[in-house]
Amino acid sequence: MMMNASxxxxxxxxxxxxxxxxxLFFVVxxxxxxxxxxxxxxxxxxxxxxxxxxxLFTEPTMRKNIIYTLNVTIVSTLLSLVISxxxxxYLRFGHGWVVKWINRxxxxxxxxxxxxxxxxLITMYGNHGWLSRLLLLIGIDTxxxxxxxxxxxxxxxxxxxxxxxxxxxxSALAAVPNSVIExxxxxxANIGQLFFRFVLPLSxxxxxxxxxxxxxxxxxxxxxxxxxxxxxxxxLGVAMQQVFSNYQExxxxxxxxxxxxxxxxxxxxxxxxxxxxxx
Amino acid sequence: xxxxxxxxxxxxxxxxxxxxxxxxxxxxxxxAKGEMVTLLGPSGCGKTTVLRSIGGFLEPDHGDILIRxxxxxxxxxxxxxxxxxxxxxxxxPHMTVYENLAFGLKIRKYxxxxxxxxxxxxxxLVQLSSAASKNPTQLSGxxxxxxxxxxxxxxxxxxxxxxxPFSALDAKLRMEMREELRxxxxxxxxxxxxxxxxxxxxxxxxxxxxxxxxGQIEQLSTPQEIYDxxxxxxxxxxxxxxxxxxxxxxxxxxxxGELRVPNPNVALPIxxxxxxxxxxxxxxxxxxxxxxxxxxxxxxxxxxAEISVNxxxxxxxxxxxxxxxxxxxxxxxxxxxFHKMNVFPAISVxxxxxxxxxHA
Ligand SMILES: Nc1ncnc2c1ncn2[C@@H]1O[C@H](COP(=O)(O)OP(=O)(O)OP(=O)(O)O)[C@@H](O)[C@H]1O
Ligand SMILES: [Mg+2]
Numbered sequence: 185m186m187m188n189a190s191x192x193x194x195x196x197x198x199x200x201x202x203x204x205x206x207x208l209f210f211v212v213x214x215x216x217x218x219x220x221x222x223x224x225x226x227x228x229x230x231x232x233x234x235x236x237x238x239x240l241f242t243e244p245t246m247r248k249n250i251i252y253t254l255n256v257t258i259v260s261t262l263l264s265l266v267i268s269x270x271x272x273x274y275l276r277f278g279h280g281w282v283v284k285w286i287n288r289x290x291x292x293x294x295x296x297x298x299x300x301x302x303x304x305l306i307t308m309y310g311n312h313g314w315l316s317r318l319l320l321l322i323g324i325d326t327x328x329x330x331x332x333x334x335x336x337x338x339x340x341x342x343x344x345x346x347x348x349x350x351x352x353x354x355s356a357l358a359a360v361p362n363s364v365i366e367x368x369x370x371x372x373a374n375i376g377q378l379f380f381r382f383v384l385p386l387s388x389x390x391x392x393x394x395x396x397x398x399x400x401x402x403x404x405x406x407x408x409x410x411x412x413x414x415x416x417x418x419x420l421g422v423a424m425q426q427v428f429s430n431y432q433e434x435x436x437x438x439x440x441x442x443x444x445x446x447x448x449x450x451x452x453x454x455x456x457x458x459x460x461x462x463x
Numbered sequence: 464x465x466x467x468x469x470x471x472x473x474x475x476x477x478x479x480x481x482x483x484x485x486x487x488x489x490x491x492x493x494x495a496k497g498e499m500v501t502l503l504g505p506s507g508c509g510k511t512t513v514l515r516s517i518g519g520f521l522e523p524d525h526g527d528i529l530i531r532x533x534x535x536x537x538x539x540x541x542x543x544x545x546x547x548x549x550x551x552x553x554x555x556p557h558m559t560v561y562e563n564l565a566f567g568l569k570i571r572k573y574x575x576x577x578x579x580x581x582x583x584x585x586x587x588l589v590q591l592s593s594a595a596s597k598n599p600t601q602l603s604g605x606x607x608x609x610x611x612x613x614x615x616x617x618x619x620x621x622x623x624x625x626x627x628p629f630s631a632l633d634a635k636l637r638m639e640m641r642e643e644l645r646x647x648x649x650x651x652x653x654x655x656x657x658x659x660x661x662x663x664x665x666x667x668x669x670x671x672x673x674x675x676x677x678g679q680i681e682q683l684s685t686p687q688e689i690y691d692x693x694x695x696x697x698x699x700x701x702x703x704x705x706x707x708x709x710x711x712x713x714x715x716x717x718x719x720g721e722l723r724v725p726n727p728n729v730a731l732p733i734x735x736x737x738x739x740x741x742x743x744x745x746x747x748x749x750x751x752x753x754x755x756x757x758x759x760x761x762x763x764x765x766x767x768a769e770i771s772v773n774x775x776x777x778x779x780x781x782x783x784x785x786x787x788x789x790x791x792x793x794x795x796x797x798x799x800x801f802h803k804m805n806v807f808p809a810i811s812v813x814x815x816x817x818x819x820x821x822h823a
Binding site: 363364366367368370371374377381382385386 | 519520545546549553555567570571611614615618
C-alpha cells in the first residue's frame with residue numbers, strides 16, 4: 185500500500201495527540217459530563233430537569249451564596265490586580281533600596297502553605313490576636329471584626345494572590361524596553377499617557393493572564409474561606425462541600441459545580457480571545 | 464560664535480562622567496537658529512552622551528544647556544522643546560507606523576484632518592507611504608529608521624537631535640535621505656544636531672562640524688576648515704584620506720627625508736614632528752628633487768587614479784588625474800613633492816595646535 189508523505193505526517197500527528205487527548209478526556213471531559221448529568225437529576229430522584237438550577241437561583245441562602253461568591257471573587261481579583269500592578273510598576277520604574285528590598289521579599293508568601301498562612305492571619309487579626317492585643321496596649325479596645333468575615337476573606341485572597349500576580353506582571357513590565365518609554369517621553373507623553381498608551385498596552389496580555397488566574401483561584405477557593413469565612417453567607421466552594429456531605433444533596437452540589445465551571449468558562453473565553461489577538 | 468546674540472542651543476561646559484570613567488568633559492557649543500551642526504567622532508567618543516543630555520535623558524554632572532536662552536536642565540524630556548531620532552530607532556511596537564507618527568500630534572491636540580495631512584506628508588517625505596498601516600516589526604531596519612526620522616520631524620522641535628539617523632540605510636538611500644534632510648532643514652530653518660561617525664556624511668551635510676575624541680571637542684569648524692586645516696593629527700587622520708610621515712623640525716624648517724621646507728608653525732616644538740599630507744596634495748614628477756619613491760600600483764577609479772607609492776617602509780597614496788595615470792606604471796621610480804601639508808607635534812594627539820600649513 186502506498187502512503188504519501190502528508191498522510192504519514194497526519195498519522196504521526198494523531199499518534200502524538202492521542203495520549204494527551206485521552207488524559208483530557210478521562211480527567212476533564214468525563215467528570216464534567218458526569219457532573220452535568222448528575223445536576224440535571226432532581227434531588228428526590230424523581231425526574232430529569234432544571235429543578236436543581238432553579239433552586240440555586242431561587243432559594244434565598246443559595247442565591248446569597250452565589251452573590252457573595254461573585255462579590256468576594258470580583259473584589260479580591262480587582263484589589264489584587266490593582267495592588268500587584270502598582271507594585272510591579274513601582275518595582276520596574278522605581279529606584280533605590282526600597283525597590284531592592286521589595287524585590288527580594290515580595291514573593292515570600294508564595295512559599296507559605298495556605299493553611300499555615302490562614303492560621304497566621306487568624307492569630308494576627310483574630311479577636312484575641314496579637315494585633316488587637318497590641319492595640320489594647322495603646323488604649324484602643326474597639327477592634328473591628330476582620331476574621332470570620334468578608335474582610336478577612338478578601339484579605340486572605342490578597343495574601344495568596346498578590347505575590348504571584350506581581351511576579352507575572354513584573355516580568356511583563358521588564359519586557360517593556362526603556363527605549364520605548366524614552367521615545368514616548370521625547371514625543372511629549374506625560375505620566376498618565378505613558379501609562380495608558382504605552383505601559384498598559386504593552387503588558388495587557390499578561391494582565392489578562394493575571395486576572396484569569398486570580399479569578400479562577402478565588403472563585404474555587406476552599407481552605408481559606410472554610411477556616412476564616414463567615415457561617416453565612418458562604419462561598420460556593422464551602423457551600424458545595426456542606427451540601428454534598430452534610431445534606432448529602434449530591435445533585436444540588438453537582439449543579440453548583442457546573443455553575444462554577446460556567447463562571448470559569450466565561451473567564452476562559454475572554455482569556456483565549458485576548459491571547460488570540462496579534463501583537 | 465557670537466554668544467551675545469541669542470543662540471538657539473547653547474551648551475556650556477557640559478560634563479557627564481559615568482562610573483566607569485567614560486563620558487564627556489567640558490563641552491561648550493553654540494548653535495544658531497537654522498544651523499546644522501554635526502558631532503563627529505569614533506565610536507565611544509561621547510556623541511550620544513551629549514545628545515542624550517540635550518534631550519533630557521542624562522543629567523549632566525556640570526554645565527548648562529540653554530535653548531533660546533533658557534536653561535532646560537530642570538525640564539524633563541517631555542517638556543523640552545527637543546525631539547530625538549534615537550540611534551536604535553525606538554519605534555512603538557504596539558502601534559502602527561501611522562499611529563507612531565500621529566501620537567505626538569494627538570497629544571498636542573491637533574485636529575484629526577490636520578494629523579492625517581501631516582502624517583501622510585511625512586510618510587511621503589521618507590518614501591514610506593505604503594507602510595502606514597504596517598507594524599514597525601514588519602519593517603526593515605532602514606525603514607524603521609526613516610519612520611523614526613519622520614516621527615521626530617513632525618514634532619517641529621526647536622532643536623532636532625539626530626543620532627546616526629541613516630546608519631541602517633544602504634549607500635544610495637543614505638545619500639538621498641541626506642539631501643532630503645538638508646532640504647527640509649533649509650526650508651524649515653530647523654536647528655539640528657546631527658551625530659555620525661561617517662566623516663563623508665558630516666562633511667556633506669553640516670554647516671559646522673564638531674570633531675570629538677575621547678569625550679572632548681577636538682575641533683569645531685566648518686567642513687572646509689576641518690578638511691583643509693585640521694588642528695590636530697587626530698582630526699587630520701579622522702577626516703578624509705591622509706598620508707602620515709615622520710619629520711624633524713629645527714624651528715625654521717621641517718625635514719622629511721630628502722625634502723626640506725619652511726616651517727610656518729611657530730608653536731611647533733623643535734624635534735620630531737608628524738607631517739600629514741592629503742593624497743590630492745602630493746605631486747608626482749619624474750624629475751628628481753622630492754622624496755624618491757617607487758610606484759607599486761596604479762588604480763584607475765573613474766575620473767581620477769589612486770597611485771600607491773613605496774617610500775622607505777611606508778606606502779603613500781596619491782591621487783592624480785586619469786591622463787597622468789596613463790603615463791605611470793608599477794616599478795617606475797618617481798619623485799614626490801607636496802603642494803600642501805599639515806604638521807603636528809610628534810606625541811600630541813589631542814592637544815590643539817594653531818593653524819599649520821606649509822607649501823612646498
Ligand atoms: N549609561 C552608561 N554607563 C556607563 N558608561 C556609559 C554609559 N553610556 C555610555 N557610556 C560610555 O561612555 C562613552 C561614550 O558613549 P557614547 O554612547 O556617548 O558614545 P558614542 O560616541 O555615541 O559612540 P557610538 O558611535 O558607538 O554610538 C563610551 O565609552 C560608553 O561606553
Ligand atoms: Mg552613539
